[in-house]
Amino acid sequence: MQKLQGIAVSPGVAIGEALVMDHEGFRIPRRFVARDAVEEELERLDGAIASVGQEIAGNRDAVARELGEKYGAIFEAHLQMLQDARLHGELEEMIRQRHYSPEYAVSHALRRYAQVFQRLESSYLAERANDIFDIEKRLLRHLLGRRREEISNLTSDVLVLAHNLTPSETTNLDRKFVQGFVTEVGGPGSHTAIVAEALEIPAVVGTGLFLTEVSGGDQVIIDGDNGLVILQPNEETLARYRHEVEEIRTLATRLQSLRDLPMETADGVRLQLLGNIEFPYEVDHCVDRGADGVGLYRTEFLYLGSETEPTEEVHYQAYSQVVRAMGDKPVTIRTFDLGADKVPHLPEPEDERNPFLGLRSIRLALRNLPLFRTQLRAALRASALGSVRIMFPLVSTLLEFRQAKMVLNDVMEDLEEHGIDFDHDLQIGMMVEVPAAVMMIDSFVEVVDFLSIGTNDLVQYTLAVDRSNKDVVELYNPADPAVLKLIVAAIQAADLNSVPIDLCGQMSGNPIYTMLLLGLGLRHFSVSPSAMPEIKDVCRHVTIEQCQAVANRVMSMENAQDIKRYLKEELKACVPELGE
Ligand code: PEP
Ligand code: MG
Numbered sequence: 001m002q003k004l005q006g007i008a009v010s011p012g013v014a015i016g017e018a019l020v021m022d023h024e025g026f027r028i029p030r031r032f033v034a035r036d037a038v039e040e041e042l043e044r045l046d047g048a049i050a051s052v053g054q055e056i057a058g059n060r061d062a063v064a065r066e067l068g069e070k071y072g073a074i075f076e077a078h079l080q081m082l083q084d085a086r087l088h089g090e091l092e093e094m095i096r097q098r099h100y101s102p103e104y105a106v107s108h109a110l111r112r113y114a115q116v117f118q119r120l121e122s123s124y125l126a127e128r129a130n131d132i133f134d135i136e137k138r139l140l141r142h143l144l145g146r147r148r149e150e151i152s153n154l155t156s157d158v159l160v161l162a163h164n165l166t167p168s169e170t171t172n173l174d175r176k177f178v179q180g181f182v183t184e185v186g187g188p189g190s191h192t193a194i195v196a197e198a199l200e201i202p203a204v205v206g207t208g209l210f211l212t213e214v215s216g217g218d219q220v221i222i223d224g225d226n227g228l229v230i231l232q233p234n235e236e237t238l239a240r241y242r243h244e245v246e247e248i249r250t251l252a253t254r255l256q257s258l259r260d261l262p263m264e265t266a267d268g269v270r271l272q273l274l275g276n277i278e279f280p281y282e283v284d285h286c287v288d289r290g291a292d293g294v295g296l297y298r299t300e301f302l303y304l305g306s307e308t309e310p311t312e313e314v315h316y317q318a319y320s321q322v323v324r325a326m327g328d329k330p331v332t333i334r335t336f337d338l339g340a341d342k343v344p345h346l347p348e349p350e351d352e353r354n355p356f357l358g359l360r361s362i363r364l365a366l367r368n369l370p371l372f373r374t375q376l377r378a379a380l381r382a383s384a385l386g387s388v389r390i391m392f393p394l395v396s397t398l399l400e401f402r403q404a405k406m407v408l409n410d411v412m413e414d415l416e417e418h419g420i421d422f423d424h425d426l427q428i429g430m431m432v433e434v435p436a437a438v439m440m441i442d443s444f445v446e447v448v449d450f451l452s453i454g455t456n457d458l459v460q461y462t463l464a465v466d467r468s469n470k471d472v473v474e475l476y477n478p479a480d481p482a483v484l485k486l487i488v489a490a491i492q493a494a495d496l497n498s499v500p501i502d503l504c505g506q507m508s509g510n511p512i513y514t515m516l517l518l519g520l521g522l523r524h525f526s527v528s529p530s531a532m533p534e535i536k537d538v539c540r541h542v543t544i545e546q547c548q549a550v551a552n553r554v555m556s557m558e559n560a561q562d563i564k565r566y567l568k569e570e571l572k573a574c575v576p577e578l579g580e
Contacts, residue, residue: 001234006182006207007473008227009193011530013245014180014202015238018218018231019158020211021165031104031215033095041095045102048142053082055138082135087113101215103143108212110136154178159220161229163211167191167342168304171278175199180222182229184209188476189456189467189506191341194298196224197509197528198278200285204229206470251577255533259290263536265518267543273536274332274526276504279305280318283325285529290536293330295452295526296391296504297322299375300336309371315378323386330387332452332526333379334431335372335404337361337393341468356466361394366403376411383423390426391452396434398443405447431504433457438486445497452526453490455505459483477560478507479567484520484555491521502526511578512567514538519551534578541575 033041056079064072081087087109094105110132117129154177163184165173170192173181179201186192186205196203202224214220214231221230221241230237263273274295275286286294302310302318310318323331339360352358365372379390392404405428415422432438433454444451455478460467462483465475477483487503494501502524507513509531515538517525527535550570557563571578 001237002210002213002231004182004207004210004229004231006204006227006229007186007188007470008224009186009188009190009205010196010199010201010203011224012180012200012202012248013224013241014159014222015233015241015245016157016159016179016220018214018216018220019154019160020214020216021160021162031101031218032099033101035099038096038099041102042092044143045091045095045105048102048139049082049088051142052135052138053079056082078131078135081132082139103140104215106136106139106143110139111212159222161211161214161220165192167195167301170195170199171301171305173199180224182207182220182222184211185470187466187468187470187473189460191468194456194506194528195278195301197530198282200530206473208470252533255537256289258533258536258540259288261290261536261540263290263292263539265539265542265544265547267545269523269544271518271539272502272524273532274330274502274504274524275532276509276526276528277322280321282529283322286532287325289529289532291329291529291532293326293332293387294322295330295332295502295524297331297333298337299333300338300342303336303338304342312374312378315375316381319379319382319388320385323382323388326386328387330389330427332389332391332429333382334391334393335362335365335375335379339364356460362392362400362404363394365392366400366407369407372407373411376408377415380408380411380415380422380426381420383426384421388423388426389450390428391450392428392430393454394433394457395430395444396436398440398447401430401444401447431457432490432501433461433505435462435486438489441490441493445493445499448499451490451494451499451501453487453501453503453505455483455487455503455507458486458505459507462486477564478505478510478513479516479554479563480560481555481558481563484516484563487517487522488520488555495521500524509535511535511538511575512564512571515542515547515550515570515574516554516567518542518544519547519549519554537578538571538575546574 056075060072060075060079063075090109091105094100094109095102114129114132117132118126120126154174157177157179160173160178160181162181164186165181165183181196181203183192183205184207190205193203193205202222204222204224204227207229218232221233263271265271272292274293275291276296277283277286277294278298278301283294302315319333339358340355359367379388382388390408392401395401408428412422427449429448429450429452431452431454437444456467459476459478463475463480465472467476491501503517503522504526508517508525509527511534514535525535554563554566
């Protein structure tokens, strides 16, 4: 049994068989081979080494011809490494004596060599580790001969263990069979994590490297509440987690009974519980949990889930499904927030060294007007079917908001000219997720119909900490006093000007922050459907006065860790079953 600590990004517990994807997206099969298959497996390895040898020699000759002998020598070095007798002996020993599969033996041995190089002081030598990874990739390609696409051809339940999953890869996971996932990299705010919540499966990211320790078919437990991954658990651990799965089920059933109760505090202050969705099917989850509307529809996943750019009709069908299901309740269509880690099949901007600070979101939209207009036309057409609000993401200047609104007005005029129906009074708002927007909030409240605080990005841009980087996870903290001050400023300015404001970052779906946010004056929560019952439960247990006392105490504290600890204690005191 082996335990790994990662970052908990989607709650719940999953117990099942591992499907292992390595760095290159190869699916690593079982670690062991049958005793009587050893000779056959050695032949397979020799075949792969011979083919890779030919491939590298071909590259060497071509490069030497085009660029000169000196450059060809790089490949000659690769060839020597590949044909090294010691390496071959090691691989053979692993297959013959330990019955490892050739794929597993190759990964295991070459990564060990690479690590030795990586530890060397000389940066030139350390970089040679990449040459070794290159050889590993080539060998695996020959041994496996099958690509990542296999992940979409599943026939039984699996837990996916991968080095990384991009948001579009996560979007394309087969919901029927993937029961949970773990990635070696990734941070708490990455969109991969957000998709896991949409799929309502437990997920852990940022565990660090471990894939060479595990092979396809091994039993694994994913504890999405505590960020734990347990490889090959013993009987006692299995029994404990099976019991936990039962308890989670019982709690979920109890929380389900809250569905039709009002979203209000114990002292009767009415609140609004909205849903965050990425895919149209999630609107059913919102309805099932008694949502008051959709506060954030991340429409960019329409682009990420498809090989081609979605047409106006594709947008319209998706939006109408959501709007119709919500009836007269509001549906907030956020225009596409592409770029940074959400990269579709569009021409990519060149040389984006800091994609989170680059051509992302509303900036990308204003540079790609035909793309933007197509989406706006569809959203406006869908507004004729119910109560649609349009929201612009990542607005950092007033000019940006005005420009986006001008494009929208232009599209409205177009529709009008063609006699196409839409809601002429639809509300137009923006996300507050860049500190500059808070600094200018007094001006923004004059021009918007509503605001939504996006703490996932606000934390990242306030504290200068990449939301998807596990190495700075300690700093990525919504409870940081600097972030809280910005939230307070936004809520106060909105209240003063009677502009509705909600909070749709992950923070509002985490019960430890509910009392604090209520105490700071927040009355509209937009959370993933799976978080709705818990958030409503907390609200119904507490009074505004209690929450204000908590907020006052927190605002006098200096340190995010202390604040988080205090909030956990308060939650435990008020709602013991959630505060565990
Ligand atoms: C946010 O930044 O808080 C947010 C809700 O937007 P996203 O997570 O899609 O960037
Ligand atoms: Mg954001």
